[in-house]
Amino acid sequence: MKIEEAQTEQVIKEKAKELFFKKGLIKTTTQEIADAAGVNRALIHYYFRSREHMLSILLDEAMEEKRARVKSILSFDLPFREKIARYIDAIITYNMTYPYLENFIISETVRNKDRTEAYCARNQSRSSDLIRDQLAEEIQQGRLAPITPEHFLVNLIALCNYPMLAKPILRTIHGMTEEAYHEFLLERKQVIYMTIFKEEMPSVS
Amino acid sequence: MKIEEAQTEQVIKEKAKELFFKKGLIKTTTQEIADAAGVNRALIHYYFRSREHMLSILLDEAMEEKRARVKSILSFDLPFREKIARYIDAIITYNMTYPYLENFIISETVRNKDRTEAYCARNQSRSSDLIRDQLAEEIQQGRLAPITPEHFLVNLIALCNYPMLAKPILRTIHGMTEEAYHEFLLERKQVIYMTIFKEEMPSVS
C-alpha cells in the first residue's frame, strides 16, 4: 500500500529504538528488528544500507535529541537553582521512559570513538557554556563551593544517569523490587538537588 | 612444556581481562583472545567450555574483586570521612587502571540479569550496612544533611564511576585531550569529596 510506504523507514527506526532504548536488547539482530517492525529483513538494508549504518543513525538521533533537551532546559531564562531543578526532573523522567538509552549511547560511543568525535565536531555546543555565568555568580555570592562548570555538570549528569545505567546491579545489591527501585529513582530527584545545593528542592511547577 | 601447563588457563583469563577491562573491546571474539594468549582457540573451550561460560567467570571474578576491595576499605576502623576519602581515592585509581571494567560489568549485568541475581544471592554483603551506623551518627551530629545509606552510596559510586564509564563522550563534549581528561579524573577525587562533605578533602596518607 502506497499510503504506508513513507512510514516504513520510520516504523523500522521506532521498533529498533524500542528494542535498544526501552528493552535494552543490545545484541538485537537485524532479523529481530525486522520482525518487530513486521517487515522483511532486506528492507533494513534497503533503507539503511547496513546494520552498522543504522546504528550510527540511531546514535546520532539519540544524541541529538538529548542535546536539544539539555540545551532547551539550560537556556531557559530562570534562576540557576530552578534551572538545575528542572534539569534533574527532566533527565530522570526521560531516563525512566527510555531505561536503556544511556546504556546504548555509552556502549556505542565506546565502540566507535571516531564517530563520537565526528558528531561532536559537527555539533559544537558545550553545555558547560550554558551555565558558566550563572554558576560563577552563585559561587561568587558564596551560595556554592567553588567548582568548575565541567565538574559541576559531570557531577549532575553522573548523579542522574548512573542509577539507571547500573540499575540491574544496584537493584540487586540493595535488594529492591522493581517497584521499590522505581520509587528510589523518583526520590533521587530530591536527593540529587539536596546533594548539590544542600537545601530542599523547590517543587517543580 | 609441563611447566607452563598450569598457567595456560590463567594466561587466557589474563589476556581476556586485558582485552575487556583495559582495552574495552567488548565484541572481542574467542579467536582474538586465543591469539592474544598465543594459544589455539580450542583451548578456550577446553578450559571454559564456551565463550559465554568464560564471560560468566570473568564477570564473577571482577565483581568479587570489587566487592572485596569495597568491603576492605569500608570495614577499616577509621573516622567516617577518612573512610570515604580512601574509598574515593581507591575507586578512582582502580578505574584508571582498568578503564573499561565498569563498562564490562554493566553491559554484562544488563545482558544477563539472572546471573547478576544469582551472584548477589550467593554473595550477600550490603555495602550500605558497612556505613549505616557511622552515616547515621554523622547526620545526627548535624554534620551531614539527612540521607539514606543507599542514596549516599549510589551518589558516591555514581560520582566516581560515571566519568570513566562515559569517558569517550564526556571527553569529546568538553573538548579535552587524553592527558587533560586524565587530570580531570584526578581532580575529581577532591571534587567528589567536596561535593559530598562541603569541605576540603584531607590528604590521604
Added chain:
DNA sequence: GCTTGCGTTAACAAAAATGTTAAACAAAAA
C-alpha cells in the same frame, strides 16, 4: 493498456563466530 519506478519479498550467498573431534604430543606413572 503499457511502462516505469519504488517498495517489497523470498531465496540465495557469504561471512563471521562458535563449538566439536580425532589425533598428536609430552610428561609422569607403571
Added chain:
DNA sequence: TTTTTGTTTAACATTTTTGTTAACGCAAGC
C-alpha cells in the same frame, strides 16, 4: 619401555548473522 593421562592442535561442522539479488506487485504517469 609401555601405558596412561592431561594438554594442545588442526581440521571439520554448525550456527548465527549479515549482505545481495532477482523477481514480483502495485500505484502513477504516459
